[in-house]
Amino acid sequence: MEEHSTKHYDIPGLVLRRGQSFSFTVTFNRDYDVEEHQLYIRLAIGPRSMMSKQTQIRLLVDGTPSGNGWSAKRIPAEDDEIKTKKNNRISLQIDSPSDAIIGKYTLLLEVRPLKKDDKNFLNKQDLTLFLVETDIYFLFNPWNKDDACALSSSEQINEYVMNEHGQIYLGTSDKPQSIPWYFGQFERSTLLTALTLLDKAQLPAQNRIDPSIIIRILSSKIYSNPGTNNGIFPSSYDT
Known part of the structure; x- marks a missing residue:
């Protein structure tokens, strides 16, 4: 990606710099309704990822920063689908912290239905997971002043x-x-x-x-x- 100064990498997958945001568009096989569903993003690194070790990140797609500096939100796309409550195609933005673990990540989308009354989750059988098959690589970021690899010029x-x-x-x-x-x-x-x-x-x-x-x-x-x-x-x- 040009914004991440990684376009020269000759590698299958998405190569990113930590401490920056990146965006992508997802097309589901059925409509995603903001009033009926709740969307999470899972990022995992390593064979036995765990949230307690920060090797698994779980983000609610609402723009709220997590305790470890990650966040995710919906963003407008060319057809402004964010203005509609129901659509099978949505665009998302993920912000990573400047001290994120470097390496190869997998990305999962987690969709859960909501109860109408109290917004609590239904049972686990209603959980739907979508695996993004593209590998994602996070690297050090010398362009980011908060990164331990930051360079001054x-x-x-x-x-x-x-x-x-x-x-x-x-x-x-x-x-x-x-x-x-x-x-x-x-x-x-x-x-x-x-x-x-x-x-x-x-x-x-x-x-x-x-x-x-x-x-x-x-x-x-x-x-x-x-x-x-x-x-x-x-x-x-x-x-």
Whole structure:
């Protein structure tokens, strides 16, 4: 998405930056009536997501912020369907916090009928779930001042985030050597490999908030220190 500066990612699915909103349109197989139904959005990350660990987010679609900074609401679309009480096609907006867990999420829509009198839910048999089959990836957001990865200028962002080509340095401080390098951060395999390494390290999803933890874990899985077989490549500090 251009608004999230992720349009260059060559990966199936939706790649987003945390701390920003995103919108999408849903078409149901029958009418959704605001006076008859209540709509929730569920976002889940990891194999055993739990709301207590913030790996499962459940949002009432009414614009009310949740306790962890997420919110969801209906928004107008081109045909202004938000003005109608009943429609099988609705547009939704989700706002994520700047400290959201990074990684791959699944998204579910939960529709429940309402009682006319007290707006309480009916029994669980009336619950309908719609799985959004597109995977959603949330990344760190250096454009957001509240993100731990925030950078202070567009020049820094272009250099450290968006630039695909640069130099890496070898040797010593007395005799440094530089060689051209292709970072390939937007390649399909790069993001998927990074997330796979976090899974291989068994890093709990709720710990995937802090970039410093992510960096340490990825470094330990890429480079193996002498006497260990934990990494992919042997570390070397030889000149």
